[in-house]
Amino acid sequence: MAIRDILAVVDTGDKDEQFLRDALAFAEFHNASLSFVVLSALPSADYALTIARPYVFLQDYTEAVEAKQQRIAKLAGGSHVELRTISDQPAVIFTKAAVYARYADVVLFGPAENYDYPPIRRETIESILFASGRPVLIVPNGHKPRPIGHLAIGWNATRESTHALRAASAFAAPGAKIDVIVLDAKPSTKGHGSEPGADIARHLARHGFAATVVPAWADELSDANGLVKAARERGAALLSLGAYGHSRLREMILGGVTRDLLGGAPIPLLFSH
Amino acid sequence: MLKDLVAIVDNGEAARSLIQRATAFAAAQDAHLAISLMMDIFDNAAVLPPFDYYPVILDRIDEEEQRRTEAVKAAVKDEAVPVEVRPVADALAYLGGASRVEGRYADLLLIGGASAFENQKLRRRSLQAAVTGSGGPVLCLPDNAKLERVDRAVLGWDASKEARRAARDLIDVVNPGAVIDIVCVDPESTAEGHGPVPGSDIARHLARHGFKVDVHVLSAAGRRISTVLQRFAAENGADLLAIGAFAHSRMRDILLGGVTRDLIDDASLPVLLSR
Numbered sequence: 131m132a133i134r135d136i137l138a139v140v141d142t143g144d145k146d147e148q149f150l151r152d153a154l155a156f157a158e159f160h161n162a163s164l165s166f167v168v169l170s171a172l173p174s175a176d177y178a179l180t181i182a183r184p185y186v187f188l189q190d191y192t193e194a195v196e197a198k199q200q201r202i203a204k205l206a207g208g209s210h211v212e213l214r215t216i217s218d219q220p221a222v223i224f225t226k227a228a229v230y231a232r233y234a235d236v237v238l239f240g241p242a243e244n245y246d247y248p249p250i251r252r253e254t255i256e257s258i259l260f261a262s263g264r265p266v267l268i269v270p271n272g273h274k275p276r277p278i279g280h281l282a283i284g285w286n287a288t289r290e291s292t293h294a295l296r297a298a299s300a301f302a303a304p305g306a307k308i309d310v311i312v313l314d315a316k317p318s319t320k321g322h323g324s325e326p327g328a329d330i331a332r333h334l335a336r337h338g339f340a341a342t343v344v345p346a347w348a349d350e351l352s353d354a355n356g357l358v359k360a361a362r363e364r365g366a367a368l369l370s371l372g373a374y375g376h377s378r379l380r381e382m383i384l385g386g387v388t389r390d391l392l393g394g395a396p397i398p399l400l401f402s403h
Numbered sequence: 404m405l406k407d408l409v410a411i412v413d414n415g416e417a418a419r420s421l422i423q424r425a426t427a428f429a430a431a432q433d434a435h436l437a438i439s440l441m442m443d444i445f446d447n448a449a450v451l452p453p454f455d456y457y458p459v460i461l462d463r464i465d466e467e468e469q470r471r472t473e474a475v476k477a478a479v480k481d482e483a484v485p486v487e488v489r490p491v492a493d494a495l496a497y498l499g500g501a502s503r504v505e506g507r508y509a510d511l512l513l514i515g516g517a518s519a520f521e522n523q524k525l526r527r528r529s530l531q532a533a534v535t536g537s538g539g540p541v542l543c544l545p546d547n548a549k550l551e552r553v554d555r556a557v558l559g560w561d562a563s564k565e566a567r568r569a570a571r572d573l574i575d576v577v578n579p580g581a582v583i584d585i586v587c588v589d590p591e592s593t594a595e596g597h598g599p600v601p602g603s604d605i606a607r608h609l610a611r612h613g614f615k616v617d618v619h620v621l622s623a624a625g626r627r628i629s630t631v632l633q634r635f636a637a638e639n640g641a642d643l644l645a646i647g648a649f650a651h652s653r654m655r656d657i658l659l660g661g662v663t664r665d666l667i668d669d670a671s672l673p674v675l676l677s678r
Binding site for chain 2: 131132134135162163225226228229232234235261262263264287288289290291292293296329330332333336337338
């Protein structure tokens with residue numbers, strides 16, 4: 131499946147110049163339609179203290195949004211991009227962003243540092259993952275889009291992993307090398323089957339990919355960085371993961387791979403739920 | 404693109420027609436087909452007599468499994484393309500999990516109508532487990548319904564995330580440039596669902612993927628939604644109906660009628676279920 135419809139999410143900060151350029155380059159590379167949505171969070175009771183730049187007057191919010199829209203239009207130059215805004219309380223932002231995301235093939239975010247409101251960014255990503263069913267791609271600054279001949283998938287045989295697999299296939303070049311990093315590869319009836327990794331390697335081979343199964347153990351990859359490190363060491367250009375395969379509550383309490391990685395990583399991260 | 408299909412059956416005789424049609428579909432799509440033969444080890448007359456020796460019961464279970472496996476192998480022997488046969492025998496409670504696992508490593512799971520199955524409970528459980536837990540779409544091929552290449556499909560659209568998955572899965576199943584009719588039944592504009600023009604956003608998205616798309620807003624007028632969708636599909640010569648499965652709460656389905664349940668029980672054309 132090709133990428134034809136991209137949504138890129140920004141807020142009203144001014145640290146995302148590179149991400150704007152990256153999003154435009156990404157859409158051009160895929161020859162896809164691009165929409166930007168600008169998030170402008172108006173303070174509500176629970177969020178009043180976490181917002182970094184509390185404008186005093188409503189007009190300042192409007193001006194910040196307009197400024198961002200103008201910057202995007204200027205960078206886009208002649209190419210046609212759609213511009214949307216969600217200027218509302220955070221709860222509304224999370225819902226509406228997920229609704230917009232539903233109509234894209236993939237949703238782009240920059241790393242957390244590019245945003246003025248990282249907590250809003252994070253919850254928007256989570257809302258999109260849970261409520262839209264579309265994958266989220268976190269693009270490191272300066273990412274140059276090119277055909278992906280080698281990518282990695284974190285595989286723990288859950289439903290979310292399956293979505294990660296299908297999302298990754300949309301990005302992989304024909305005949306690409308795919309490293310399937312199989313976590314805790316014990317045979318079981320619940321997921322891995324009797325020969326962990328064998329089924330998925332065969333399945334990928336039928337799609338013309340050169341799959342390698344890389345067994346890994348959770349204690350070696352006790353932090354999310356281990357997974358990214360494993361992918362980078364093998365030369366993968368992108369890491370695809372099922373997001374929140376465990377419950378969100380569990381991840382918040384115990385810390386989880388998804389939460390740790392949502393800020394971004396040196397390689398592009400593709401999250402699916 | 405479809406390259407890896409798995410069909411779930413529980414026998415080799417009643418399922419013969421389904422097996423043939425599944426093979427024809429796989430051949431037309433140029434995809435590998437495996438038949439997952441699910442057997443409930445306790446669904447066996449040998450298990451009933453309470454006083455038989457345990458080893459005798461186990462032998463009978465084994466014999467039954469072998470017999471069924473041979474029956475399926477015989478059913479695929481004369482097909483034009485090679486078909487893999489994978490027997491899975493377990494207690495019924497675990498076979499649902501087996502369907503989920505099968506679906507994880509396939510592009511699509513194929514399940515036939517009621518007459519293809521000897522054990523209806525197994526059919527329902529496999530379907531339910533596969534739809535809700537496998538991560539991939541399930542294609543229900545009702546009795547006598549054939550499917551080879553899909554030139555024309557209907558997407559039942561209620562703006563839910565499940566319906567969104569159906570749209571995505573449909574892209575892999577239909578021919579490039581196929582006609583897709585988006586059908587909204589009694590849509591209501593809500594903050595989280597339909598916008599002011601129901602179906603327009605998904606229509607635009609699918610058009611960007613090169614399909615010929617039309618939006619149709621229909622009224623149920625007292626009929627069941629599943630009937631409205633199937634009738635539309637029949638009247639417009641659609642090869643396939645795609646919907647998001649189990650998008651609504653159980654309570655709502657009980658009160659208003661469940662579209663997914665209706666179509667699982669009795670569909671008149673092939674249905675693609677996604678979640």
